Structure formats: C-alpha cells, structure tokens
Amino acid sequence: MIVDCAIYRDGRRTEGPGDFSEALDEARAAGGFVWVGLYEPTEREFDHVTEEFGLHPLAVEDALKAHQRPKLEVYDDSLFLVLKPVVYEPEGDTVSAGEVMVFLGDGFVVTVRHGEGSPLGAVRKRLEHEPELLGKGPTSVLYAIADAVVDHYLDVSTELQTDLEELETEVFSPTSGGSRYTASRIYSFKRQILEFRRATVPLAMPLSKLAGTGPFGVSVPFVDDKARPFFRDVSDHLTRVNESVEGLDRLVSDILSAHLAQMSVRQNDDMRKISAWAAMAAVPTMIAGIYGMNFDHMPELHWVWSYPVVIALMVSLVLLLYRLFKRRGWM
Known part of the structure; x- marks a missing residue:
C-alpha cells in the first residue's frame, strides 16, 4: 500500500496530486522531486508505480519478492538500492532483518519497505526538518536512508557486544562454569551474528560505489558527485560495524571452544x-x-x-x- 506521497521543492514538502504522472511532471517543472513510500505492495498496486516512473522490470521483481541481498543496480532510467535494516529484540536476544528498496531517478524517489525493521518514517520526518539537506534532491533521501540504517547497525552491534560479555561471564564463572543449556545459547547467539552479517557485509560494495572509493571510483548515475563525502562517512561507519561483527563472530567461536574444553575437563x-x-x-x-x-x-x-x-x-x-x-x- 502507499504510505506517503509528496512533492518536495527547495526542501519544502507540498502534497502532490493523486496521479503519479502529474506529480512527477509538476515536481520536475518546479525543480523538485517526488517521494513515494510503499509498504509491502502487491503486484497490482505496484504496476501503476512502475508504469508512471518507468522502473526496470528486474528491479520491480526484486522489490515485490523481497528476500534480496544488499546490492546496488544501475539501469537506464533509475538506480536501485537494497538495504536490510536490522531490529534487535532484547527479550529474546534475537536479530531480525527487514528490507528497504530505493528507486532513484530523475526527479523521483520510490521506497519499498518489507518487514518491521525500517527507519523510513523517522528519516522522512528528520529530512523535512532539515530543508537545506532535503533541498539537495533525491540524493539526500538516498543518503539519509543509508545513514539511518547503518547508524542503527552500530546500536545493534553494541547490544550484541553487551550480550556476549554476559555470556562470556556465564561460561567462565568459577561457580557455575556454564549450565547445561550454555552450548545451545552460544549456538543461538552465533546464529544471530550470522543474521546480522548477512545484512551488513554485502552492503560494503554498494556504499563503496556510491562513495567513489576503492576500485569503484566512478560516478554513479542519478547521484550527485558532491554527495560522495557523505557516502564515504556512511561507508566508514559500516566498516566499523563489519569489523565489530567479525570480532564478535571470532570471539563467540572462541567461547564455544572454551566451553566445550571446560565440559571435557569436567x-x-x-x-x-x-x-x-x-x-x-x-x-x-x-x-x-x-x-x-x-x-x-x-x-x-x-x-x-x-x-x-x-x-x-x-x-x-x-x-x-x-x-x-x-x-x-x-x-
């Protein structure tokens, strides 16, 4: 379903007409852009958006089916970015990932959300309170979404680090030495880290392309070259997250080995x-x-x-x- 649709001119929001084609023409004529937000749309609901904005059928198929790896695809009339926001549930110590697909083109942004782990509502509100940033065009929306997703990765990484310290204390406690359920908890924790890595690691290449760093030092269509430093900042944050996740994965493997060794000695x-x-x-x-x-x-x-x-x-x-x-x- 369509969650929100608005035209932005000079960083200011104006409600667009009901017809997407008219909204796009109006936005382009005023030097602005249209931002359409959808939540788990059906194929029939998405057909109208596809027709009006000229979205590529392969990208549309990915957006409808979801369950995609983070990636960046460049088509003739649009750019397609897939991100996986992550939600950490402290009650069950579980990590779950949603999906956000972003279509970026000349004068429009279309965002498609799957699952609950999505920052789009907060991102839109924040951008509407920062007209100077929003006035940079569709690129500012792409940057803000990527920045919000990666910043939340840092929060989740911190939560996982705290949980791992508690698990480590339990395993190496001189009094308990780990209960009979400790091994299953360690395996479960390792599975959560794997779920987290599936969201963070593949995103490194798309952000490198957007930032123009490494072997991808070329301009990406529909993205303002002046935004490269901002995407580099997001890429740096993602690198920190990936390093932290890699360290967590190694440490939980070491804890599991130590626990099994303790059980053998006992x-x-x-x-x-x-x-x-x-x-x-x-x-x-x-x-x-x-x-x-x-x-x-x-x-x-x-x-x-x-x-x-x-x-x-x-x-x-x-x-x-x-x-x-x-x-x-x-x-």
Missing part, C-alpha cells in the same frame, strides 16, 4: 572421581569375596580375631587409597 574430573571411588570400593569387595568362598582350609579362618582384623585391614586400605587419590587431585 567430564574427565568426574571420571577420575568415579574411578577413585570404584577403586576404594573394589578393595573391601575383593577381600570379602576371598573370605566368602567357604573353603575349609583358609588362613586364619578359625582365629578368634580374624573378623576384626579383616575389617581393620579393609578400612586401612580404603583410607590409604583415599589419601593417595586426594594427594593426586582425583578426589
């Missing part, structure tokens, strides 16, 4: 204790077994003090083994 300790107790139980069992064979001719069988001597011998041997195992750290 199992070895338990086996040694069980073996020690079994050895101490085996000695009196062996002696009792020998004297329980009921033979007539056995040493000291008819001696008055045989019973207390054998009991004392059993206790002495058990205490000797206990002291030996205790000294070696098996008990």
Whole structure:
C-alpha cells in the first residue's frame, strides 16, 4: 500500500496530486522531486508505480519478492538500492532483518519497505526538518536512508557486544562454569551474528560505489558527485560495524571452544572421581569375596580375631587409597 506521497521543492514538502504522472511532471517543472513510500505492495498496486516512473522490470521483481541481498543496480532510467535494516529484540536476544528498496531517478524517489525493521518514517520526518539537506534532491533521501540504517547497525552491534560479555561471564564463572543449556545459547547467539552479517557485509560494495572509493571510483548515475563525502562517512561507519561483527563472530567461536574444553575437563574430573571411588570400593569387595568362598582350609579362618582384623585391614586400605587419590587431585 502507499504510505506517503509528496512533492518536495527547495526542501519544502507540498502534497502532490493523486496521479503519479502529474506529480512527477509538476515536481520536475518546479525543480523538485517526488517521494513515494510503499509498504509491502502487491503486484497490482505496484504496476501503476512502475508504469508512471518507468522502473526496470528486474528491479520491480526484486522489490515485490523481497528476500534480496544488499546490492546496488544501475539501469537506464533509475538506480536501485537494497538495504536490510536490522531490529534487535532484547527479550529474546534475537536479530531480525527487514528490507528497504530505493528507486532513484530523475526527479523521483520510490521506497519499498518489507518487514518491521525500517527507519523510513523517522528519516522522512528528520529530512523535512532539515530543508537545506532535503533541498539537495533525491540524493539526500538516498543518503539519509543509508545513514539511518547503518547508524542503527552500530546500536545493534553494541547490544550484541553487551550480550556476549554476559555470556562470556556465564561460561567462565568459577561457580557455575556454564549450565547445561550454555552450548545451545552460544549456538543461538552465533546464529544471530550470522543474521546480522548477512545484512551488513554485502552492503560494503554498494556504499563503496556510491562513495567513489576503492576500485569503484566512478560516478554513479542519478547521484550527485558532491554527495560522495557523505557516502564515504556512511561507508566508514559500516566498516566499523563489519569489523565489530567479525570480532564478535571470532570471539563467540572462541567461547564455544572454551566451553566445550571446560565440559571435557569436567567430564574427565568426574571420571577420575568415579574411578577413585570404584577403586576404594573394589578393595573391601575383593577381600570379602576371598573370605566368602567357604573353603575349609583358609588362613586364619578359625582365629578368634580374624573378623576384626579383616575389617581393620579393609578400612586401612580404603583410607590409604583415599589419601593417595586426594594427594593426586582425583578426589
């Protein structure tokens, strides 16, 4: 459905006519642009937008189906950028990603949103309070959306870092040493980081193209060259996020390895204790077994003090083994 549609002239909003074609002509005539915002449109709803703005059918297909990787595509009449805003839910410690598709052309911006993780409403309000920035044209909208998405990545990265520190404390706590559910929590956390990386890592190349850095030092159509420093700033922020995510991924792998090593050591300790107790139980069992064979001719069988001597011998041997195992750290 269409969430918002407006014409912007000199950074000021004016309500556009209901017909997209008239709105586009009016905006171009006034040196402004049209910004149309849609939320999970159907194919039928999007057909009218496609026809009026001349959007490429391949980009339209991607916008309708969603589930795309972050990417930047340049067509004859428009530019197509895919971003994946991320939402962090502290109650369940989960990361979920939405999608924002931006069509940028001569005198128009069309944004398509899928999922809940979208900053578009806040971006539009912020831009409308900054007419100087909004007056730069459609490029300012593209920059503001990318900047809002990447800035939220930084917030999510900070939240994940906090959760990882809590998980690390739990694993290495001298009292708990990690519960029986710790391994599943670590795997779940690693999965959230993977979901986060799917949104952040592929976005590096599109932002490099927009910033004109690295091997992509060429102008991108429909994007003002004067906006390159702003996209470079967004790209720098994304680099920080990707470095942080990579560090989180390595650290959670190390924590998982350490937890598994702790579990192995703990199992070895338990086996040694069980073996020690079994050895101490085996000695009196062996002696009792020998004297329980009921033979007539056995040493000291008819001696008055045989019973207390054998009991004392059993206790002495058990205490000797206990002291030996205790000294070696098996008990």
